[in-house]
Amino acid sequence: MAEKPAIAWRTILKRRIAIIAGALLLWSAAIEARLVVLQVFRNAELSARAERQQSRTLTSPAKRGEILDRRGHVLAYSVDAESIVGFPTEIADAAATVKSLCGALECARDERDDLMERLSRRRSFAYVRRQVSPEQARKVAALQLEGIGFLKENRRYYPNKDLAAHLLGYVGIDNAGLAGIESTYDNLIKGKPGTVLIQTDAKRHAFSRVEKPPTSGASLELTIDENLQHIVERELKAGVEENRADGASALVLDPWTGEILALANYPTFNPNAYRLARDDARRNRAIQDLYEPGSTFKVVTASAALEQHIVTPDDLIDTRGGNIRFGSDVIHDTHDYGVLSFTEVIVKSSNVGAIKVGLKLGPERLGEYVRRFGFGRRTSPDFPSETPGIVWDPSKLKERALARVSMGYQVGVTPLQMATAVSSVANGGELVQPRVVRAVIKDGRRVPVPRKVVGRTINTNVAAELTTIMEQVVEKGTGKGARLAGYTVAGKTGTASQIVNGHYSTTDYNASFVGFVPSRKPVFTIIVVMDAPHAKGHTGGVASAPVFQRIADAALRYYGVGPTLNPPPPLLVTRRDDGVHEQPTSGPADPLAIVAAGPATSDASVVPELTGLSARDALRVLGRLGISTQLHGTGIVIDQRPTAGTAIESGLTATVWLGRQPAARNESATP
Amino acid sequence: MGDSFEYAIKKDVRNNPIVREIDRDRQRELWRSVAVGVFLVVVLLFSAWQHFELLQHGYRLEQLQKQRAEEDEINRHLRLEIEVLKSPARIERMATGQLHMVPPGPDDAAVIERVVPVQPPPRSVVAQR
Numbered sequence: 001m002a003e004k005p006a007i008a009w010r011t012i013l014k015r016r017i018a019i020i021a022g023a024l025l026l027w028s029a030a031i032e033a034r035l036v037v038l039q040v041f042r043n044a045e046l047s048a049r050a051e052r053q054q055s056r057t058l059t060s061p062a063k064r065g066e067i068l069d070r071r072g073h074v075l076a077y078s079v080d081a082e083s084i085v086g087f088p089t090e091i092a093d094a095a096a097t098v099k100s101l102c103g104a105l106e107c108a109r110d111e112r113d114d115l116m117e118r119l120s121r122r123r124s125f126a127y128v129r130r131q132v133s134p135e136q137a138r139k140v141a142a143l144q145l146e147g148i149g150f151l152k153e154n155r156r157y158y159p160n161k162d163l164a165a166h167l168l169g170y171v172g173i174d175n176a177g178l179a180g181i182e183s184t185y186d187n188l189i190k191g192k193p194g195t196v197l198i199q200t201d202a203k204r205h206a207f208s209r210v211e212k213p214p215t216s217g218a219s220l221e222l223t224i225d226e227n228l229q230h231i232v233e234r235e236l237k238a239g240v241e242e243n244r245a246d247g248a249s250a251l252v253l254d255p256w257t258g259e260i261l262a263l264a265n266y267p268t269f270n271p272n273a274y275r276l277a278r279d280d281a282r283r284n285r286a287i288q289d290l291y292e293p294g295s296t297f298k299v300v301t302a303s304a305a306l307e308q309h310i311v312t313p314d315d316l317i318d319t320r321g322g323n324i325r326f327g328s329d330v331i332h333d334t335h336d337y338g339v340l341s342f343t344e345v346i347v348k349s350s351n352v353g354a355i356k357v358g359l360k361l362g363p364e365r366l367g368e369y370v371r372r373f374g375f376g377r378r379t380s381p382d383f384p385s386e387t388p389g390i391v392w393d394p395s396k397l398k399e400r401a402l403a404r405v406s407m408g409y410q411v412g413v414t415p416l417q418m419a420t421a422v423s424s425v426a427n428g429g430e431l432v433q434p435r436v437v438r439a440v441i442k443d444g445r446r447v448p449v450p451r452k453v454v455g456r457t458i459n460t461n462v463a464a465e466l467t468t469i470m471e472q473v474v475e476k477g478t479g480k481g482a483r484l485a486g487y488t489v490a491g492k493t494g495t496a497s498q499i500v501n502g503h504y505s506t507t508d509y510n511a512s513f514v515g516f517v518p519s520r521k522p523v524f525t526i527i528v529v530m531d532a533p534h535a536k537g538h539t540g541g542v543a544s545a546p547v548f549q550r551i552a553d554a555a556l557r558y559y560g561v562g563p564t565l566n567p568p569p570p571l572l573v574t575r576r577d578d579g580v581h582e583q584p585t586s587g588p589a590d591p592l593a594i595v596a597a598g599p600a601t602s603d604a605s606v607v608p609e610l611t612g613l614s615a616r617d618a619l620r621v622l623g624r625l626g627i628s629t630q631l632h633g634t635g636i637v638i639d640q641r642p643t644a645g646t647a648i649e650s651g652l653t654a655t656v657w658l659g660r661q662p663a664a665r666n667e668s669a670t671p
Numbered sequence: 672m673g674d675s676f677e678y679a680i681k682k683d684v685r686n687n688p689i690v691r692e693i694d695r696d697r698q699r700e701l702w703r704s705v706a707v708g709v710f711l712v713v714v715l716l717f718s719a720w721q722h723f724e725l726l727q728h729g730y731r732l733e734q735l736q737k738q739r740a741e742e743d744e745i746n747r748h749l750r751l752e753i754e755v756l757k758s759p760a761r762i763e764r765m766a767t768g769q770l771h772m773v774p775p776g777p778d779d780a781a782v783i784e785r786v787v788p789v790q791p792p793p794r795s796v797v798a799q800r
Contacts, residue, residue: 073754073757074750074751074754077747077750077751077754078747079744079747079748079751080744080747157751159751159754159755159757159758160754160755160758160759160760161758161760163758163759163760205730207726207729207730207733208729208733209733209736226759227759230759230760230763234760234763485777486777554774557774557775563777
């Protein structure tokens with residue numbers, strides 16, 4: 001009896017323990033069961049959901065390569081730009097959102113309606129506006145709108161706006177090149193996009209990333225010189241406005257290498273906002289527009305005639321009457337020139353004379369030279385949109401057509417083709433392929449594009465004869481407007497009626513001038529083609545030659561090409577110690593120079609006062625007196641030996657001290 | 672039954688003078704177990720610490736990479752701005768409009784040619800003379 005309470009107590013305890021254990025067992029069984037469901041039966045679904053929630057794979061766009069000029073100045077550059085995007089399913093009130101957005105972005109009515117439609121559709125994603133300015137992005141971000149976010153994209157910028165616009169082209173909203181170099185070399189420039197796998201925590205904060213970085217596109221170094229391009233565009237625009245022309249093109253080439261140093265068209269456009277430009281303004285006239293070259297084509301006729309010994313420069317050609325008849329077709333000269341030498345035929349641009357030479361030459365031989373000069377085919381792989389031009393099949397060329405081709409009609413050429421052809425005369429007869437890409441820079445390695453000679457057009461003797469004739473065109477012929485003080489210029493004018501409604505117009509002409517300068521050691525080949533000038537005159541000599549002259553003048557000065565006619569005595573600068581046995585050093589703190597002057601060009605007999613002059617002016621003054629000069633220091637002249645008023649003796653060397661302000665001379669520097 | 676239970680509770684067992692003999696083996700075993708336990712806990716803590724440090728560094732790295740990308744982009748924008756400011760058209764506009772500069776005339780420029788010293792002939796040639 002005494003044992004009973006103890007048994008009861010233990011039984012109760014045991015029962016309770018059993019209940020708890022059973023509950024625990026059930027609880028753990030339930031957990032196990034749930035784990036089996038989650039980890040076995042729903043594994044795939046839940047893994048995928050976790051993957052979606054915990055990691056994001058983003059595409060990181062590749063930066064397009066830069067486009068640089070020949071001196072490394074940036075012509076096209078890519079930076080990040082924000083695009084505003086919407087998530088329509090997360091937007092409760094589309095109308096209110098659109099109203100707020102348009103307040104910040106200043107939408108037009110059409111865009112507002114379009115945006116309303118896009119954000120009202122039950123889609124997960126929609127663009128609001130792409131590649132907005134940083135200020136617009138800030139305004140929209142400040143609104144803190146539900147369902148509106150931002151996306152980073154690349155945007156192409158052209159820092160010089162319309163400079164070289166036709167050459168560079170432009171890229172579309174999706175970063176694909178649509179025109180110009182941007183399109184031609186798109187595969188090279190655009191690079192490869194990368195991917196980034198980002199792992200995030202429950203609050204969507206990233207804590208880990210696996211990145212396959214994007215590969216930037218290659219950069220292109222162009223043959224264009226930014227400053228020269230600006231000069232050409234400035235002068236071309238001024239020329240179009242002066243002549244009230246419909247448009248114009250100009251090209252500057254290096255005749256030896258075929259490098260295009262400048263290519264300009266007017267009207268032009270801003271590639272940063274290419275959609276706003278008219279189609280006409282976006283057209284690259286220099287490579288896409290065909291024109292009948294008129295008398296500039298006589299260079300080809302003359303080349304063929306001289307090389308084939310049909311004529312010599314002094315042979316006389318009868319152009320009396322000033323016209324020539326082919327059936328009902330009468331071709332006139334501007335004047336009745338009478339009997340002219342062949343040189344004068346080109347200098348005065350006699351159509352009758354050129355036709356007579358062309359007829360003697362015959363279609364086969366003229367056709368051969370047309371082909372040699374590169375007409376009728378694309379000149380450069382850099383311009384896939386280049387028009388190949390129109391030339392006749394020589395075997396089908398009748399007498400009347402041959403006559404017209406001889407004076408530059410019934411052929412279609414581009415300004416680039418004509419400039420390339422004349423460059424071959426400038427360089428002694430080599431047809432060099434024109435090019436605009438100077439080098440490709442990828443992964444820090446610069447791969448230059450080599451010069452390519454397509455073939456030989458004429459021999460060097462004929463090129464020299466033709467150069468002399470073309471010099472006379474500028475000196476005393478139709479191209480006087482291209483004369484340039486201090487330089488010999490070789491060139492040829494061209495004037496051709498435009499075809500309007502199937503007939504040659506009597507009011508609209510293509511006026512052109514093509515030439516090279518300095519003619520005996522050419523640095524530039526320049527062509528200017530005016531489309532329908534209406535103000536001063538319609539001829540190449542009046543409308544285009546002055547533009548050529550202004551471009552050549554500025555270009556020669558910019559390139560530091562000294563005068564070739566009666567050049568001033570050269571100022572030869574060297575280190576005083578001549579240093580022939582010494583290695584160059586980083587340079588002394590007090591630069592020293594001896595300037596060996598040429599023969600005296602002034603009859604002054606005493607040394608002039610030089611104090612206050614710049615080093616350059618002092619050198620010029622002493623150089624003209626035939627005095628060699630030693631320079632000390634930098635700045636303006638503060639002292640000189642011999643002093644002003646000293647008689648000049650033969651072989652005198654003057655010493656000039658330069659400084660930033662008048663100061664006592666450093667005696668230790670006195671020789 | 673009730674009495675015996677009370678007795679069991681109230682009975683004063685005087686076992687204080689009893690000194691238990693220390694079992695050295697068991698004590699060693701105890702210390703070994705404690706050491707192993709402490710070691711496991713330390714390893715566990717270290718592993719956890721490493722895991723959290725890795726996470727923290729991940730956040731930090733992510734933040735730094737973001738900052739770097741932003742700085743790179745600012746750099747690119749500044750370079751673009753420099754190029755815009757260096758535009759020849761803008762410089763010419765300022766030169767002619769604000770500074771009243773004009774293009775140089777023919778007399779304002781001189782072509783200065785540097786004389787390049789001729790290298791001395793090789794010693795062998797000099798010796799022969």
